[in-house]
Amino acid sequence: MSDGLKFISQAGFVHVEIPHGLDVSAMTIENLEDAYRKSELSKAKVVDNGFQNAVTEARKYRTENPGTKQNLRFKIAEIRDAELTIEISEDAMEAEAYVTAPYGGTTLSRGHILSCLREQEITAGIRREAIEQLIEHCNTALPGLPLEVTIARGRKPVNGLDARFKPLVPDARKRILRPQDRGDGSVDMRDLGKLFSVKEGEAVLRRIPATKGRPGFTIKGEPLPATDGTDRDIKAGKGTLLNPDNSDELIAEKQGMPTFIDNSAEVDEVLTMKDVDVGTGHVDYEGSVIITGSVGEGMRVKATGDITIAGYVDSAELNAGGNITVAKGVIGHQLAHDDEDDDDNFAPLSTRLIASGSVWVSYAQYAMLIGKHGVIVDKQLTHCHVITQGALCVGGEGKNALGKLIGGVVETTSDVSAGQVGAPAGTKTRIYFQQPLDASEADVEVNSLRNHLQIALRTIKKLLAAQQQLAKIPKLNERQQLMRSKITDELAHQQNTIATLRGRLSLVMDTPAPDLQLQVIAGRQLYPGAIVRFEDKFLRVKEHRGGTVIALRQHELIMDVLR
Known part of the structure; x- marks a missing residue:
């Protein structure tokens, strides 16, 4: 029985009013709850035991006060407004809004949400669609249902890209150095691809200009600066020139093999020969050399570009201004010498490969391999002397x-990688880490600061001499007085410059050199007899080990399991 019940909103709560004429003895909890659910205030949150307490207290009051004409009123539910909480990330790049749908109370408005954002100083990156989502949730979701949305999001700065240089044709060196796919998933190490060449006037390299950085901001409106990319000019190399119709392009000046070095390109003429032996004599060529056969004992091949050998090199000397590629083996032997072959003396070898670029060979034994930018060996390196500023990779x-x-x-001044280092017989295998030969950024800055300091000192010397000449004049005219004033100002400026340069020079020279970090990786096996050295530090391997890494860290050699 629920006829006559009224539900009243008062002071944030919903009360049920039971008229004095209603028979409460016949009223049940179910009747009361059903009547409440049908009322306009049914979205309020029912308090604990609200219906039960109302029925129980009503019956009790009527029993204790028979014949009373008083209407009874009991609290059964609480009216709650929508709740909004905003949390800001530590870096002030995002704000999350947590909202709970109202229990019959006030919903969220756009103005209220914006006011809450302003209170937390959130002024940028506000997502309008998130505000609409919060409002819709409060108006349509079940009472008390939570929702989390990202209401504001900052924008990270995006640094500009440095100028890039895009080759428009394949690099002849890389083309040759790539073993060809057999079609069954394996590669043919003897087939290093066809020779690629360009025609006169063909575009070979394009400059893509640097881009501007895009600044960012936090949700509090704080700017986050971005760095613009560094721009550089494209540079014509040997055999190339700037395209007269496009100053951002290089074109080939002649037919030949294209190669690329950073922001420049070169086109080398190509000499192709079958073999180099006593019948052909030594080779000294301005350009690149391709030998489809082998280089015989005692022969010399010199080229300003690349040297590519399809066969073998046997006790010969190759010297290239670019890369050296030997598709098959490099073979030599020890030459007679008087010095003992200890840690500081190395036996001379009959085969020498010297490249200003990289050296790539299938395998080598008793050969000196010097590759400025790296030495790559496909299978095995046996009793060779390798010198490189790049990495040595043996089989990967x-x-x-x-x-x-x-x-x-x-x-080497770089890393060494091989599946196996040393041999079961304890063969002495020496790896010597060295400091890089190229000047560091600090060295470059020190030289630049010293040059600027010398210029400033020379300028002061000239200014002082001019000041002394003016001082000898008894009475200065107007022009001379103006000159004296300018000299005084310039002296002060140069003295400040010198003080700044000396301060910066002292700071740079006192800054410790960066830690050199190099490593030897033996992917499968490391045998006794292997020696790694850096300056006066030695690490001698005394036991057979599995996969191992020997690392140079903070000028110390450390050996550990390869993980």
């Missing part, structure tokens, strides 16, 4: 290397 790179490095000496 890093822990994926499968080749063998046995005996010999490696002098």
Whole structure:
């Protein structure tokens, strides 16, 4: 029985009013709840035991006060407005809004949400669609249902891109250095691809200008600066020139092999020969040389570009201004010498490969391999002397290397990777880490600061001499007085400049050199007899180990399991 019940909103709560004429003995909890659910205030949150307490208290009052004409009123539900909480991330790049749909109370308005954002100083990156989503949730969701949305999001700064240089044709060096796919998933190490050449006038390199950085901001409107990309000019190299119709392009000046070095390109003429032996004599060529056969004992091949050998090199000397590629083997032997082959003396070898670029060979034994930018060996390196400022990779790179490095000496300023280092017989295999030969950024800055300091000192010397000449004049005219004033001002400026330069020079010279970090990776096996050295530090391997890394860290050599 619920006829006559009234539900009244008062002071944030919903009360049920039971008229004095209603028989409460026949009223049940179910009757009361059903009547409430049908009322306009049914979205309010029912208090704990609200219906039960109302029925119980009403019956009790009527029993204790029979014949009363008083209407009874009991609290059964609480009216709650929509709740909004905003949390800001530590970097002030995002704000999350947490909202709870109202229990019959006031919903959220756009103005209220914006006011809450302003209170937390959120002024930028506000997502209008998120505000609409919050409002719609409060108007349509079940009472008390929560919702989380990102209501504001800052914009991270995007640094501009440096000028880039896009080759428009394949790099002849890289083309040759790439073993060809057999079609069954394997590669043919003897087939290094067709020779690529360009025609006169063909575009070979394009400059893509640097881009501007895009500044960012936090949700509090704080600017986040971005750095513009560094721009550089395109530079014509040997055999190329600027395209007269496009100053951002290089074109070939002649037919030949294209190669790329950073912001420049070169086109080398190509000499192709079958073999180099006593019948052909030595080769000294301005350009690149391709030998489809082999280079015989005692022969010399010199080229300003690349040298590519499809066959073998046997006790010969190759000297290239670019890369050296030997599709098959490099073979030599030790030459007679008086010095003992200890840690500081190395036996001379009959085969020498010297490249200003990289050296790539299938395998080598008793050969000196000097590649400025790296030495790559496909299978095995045995009793060789390697000198490089780049990486030495034997059978792959890093822990994926499968080749063998046995005996010999490696002098490098970079990493060494091989599947096996040393041999079961304890063959002495020496790897010497060295400081990079190229000047560091600090060295470059020191030289620049010293040059500017010398210029400033020379300028002061000239200014003082001019000041002394003016001082000898008894009475200065107007022009001379103006000159004296300018000299005084310029002296003060140069003295400030010198003080600044000396301060910066002292700071740079006192800054410790960066820590050199190099490593030797033996991907599968490391045998006794292997020696790694850096300056006066030695690490000698005394036991057979599995995958191992020997790292140079903070000028110390550390050996650990390869992970």
